Amino acid sequence: MILQKPTISDLTIIEDILKYWTDPEEANKYVTRIQKEIEGLIEFNTHFWVIQNKHKTVGITGISNTLPKIQQFVTLQNPIELKLLYLDKKTRGLGLGKLTILELEKILKENNYDEILIRSAVRYKDTAWGFYEKMGFTQVGFIDQDMAVFRKILTK
Ligand SMILES: CC(C)(COP(=O)(O)OP(=O)(O)OC[C@H]1O[C@@H](n2cnc3c(N)ncnc32)[C@H](O)[C@@H]1OP(=O)(O)O)[C@@H](O)C(=O)NCCC(=O)NCCS
Numbered sequence: 147m148i149l150q151k152p153t154i155s156d157l158t159i160i161e162d163i164l165k166y167w168t169d170p171e172e173a174n175k176y177v178t179r180i181q182k183e184i185e186g187l188i189e190f191n192t193h194f195w196v197i198q199n200k201h202k203t204v205g206i207t208g209i210s211n212t213l214p215k216i217q218q219f220v221t222l223q224n225p226i227e228l229k230l231l232y233l234d235k236k237t238r239g240l241g242l243g244k245l246t247i248l249e250l251e252k253i254l255k256e257n258n259y260d261e262i263l264i265r266s267a268v269r270y271k272d273t274a275w276g277f278y279e280k281m282g283f284t285q286v287g288f289i290d291q292d293m294a295v296f297r298k299i300l301t302k
Contacts, residue, residue, distance in 0.1 A: 148198050148199065148249060149196070149197060149246060150198055151184075151194075151196075152180050152194055152195070152196045154181075157177060159234075160176075160196065160206045161173060161177050163232050163233070163234055164176055164177065164206065166232075166235065167232045176206075176208075179194070179208075180194045180206075190210050191210055193208060193209055193210075199237055199240070204234045205234060205242065206230060207230060207232075207246055207250065209227060209228055210227050212226065213227065213265075216265060216289065218287075219263060221297070224258055224260045225260070225261045226254055226261075227265070228263070231243065231274070255300050259300060260300050261298065261300060262283070262297070262298045263295060263296070263297050264283060265289065266278070266295075266296065267292055267293055268292040269292075278296045282298050283296035284296065
């Protein structure tokens with residue numbers, strides 16, 4: 147298993163990774179939410195995992211209920227949204243993203259989710275969109291002008 151639940155000692159590295167890939171406001175928002183989950187406060191069915199490589203935290207991922215604005219892309223009864231997926235830049239390209247998606251899909255299927263939606267901003271076109279397609283996601287549209295939406299049906 148490369149996915150583990152975050153602990154307080156992961157927060158600094160998670161913050162560094164988020165600040166590298168996104169803006170400080172977004173990074174702070176997620177660090178706060180992750181901290182809340184550690185403290186047992188779960189909102190909007192949001193759950194996070196750290197991604198580990200050789201027992202070190204090198205990435206962060208999370209899921210949440212689908213936002214109303216992507217309901218138009220939902221096709222099944224129990225959808226879930228991949229909220230974030232970021233690796234430390236030094237650990238990209240090692241297969242960790244693929245293992246993360248495979249482990250997440252297993253967890254999601256065990257919890258009876260049937261499709262995954264992803265919103266991904268144009269700024270991640272080169273760093274992530276090809277990866278999502280490789281992992282079986284299909285680009286199904288755009289929202290907010292600069293956000294591509296990807297979808298994957300989970301088969302049992
Ligand atoms: C997206 C990300 C999580 C993928 O993880 P990764 O560990 O680098 O990817 P992997 O090594 O597991 O790659 C799995 C497969 O996808 C392919 N792939 C990875 N990134 C790709 C890309 N940008 N375009 C096309 N294919 C890609 C790999 O070649 C590999 O193919 P293979 O199975 O035939 O060898 C990681 O690169 C990352 O953190 N990117 C920057 C942050 C980001 O953009 N996050 C998404 C925001 S929405």
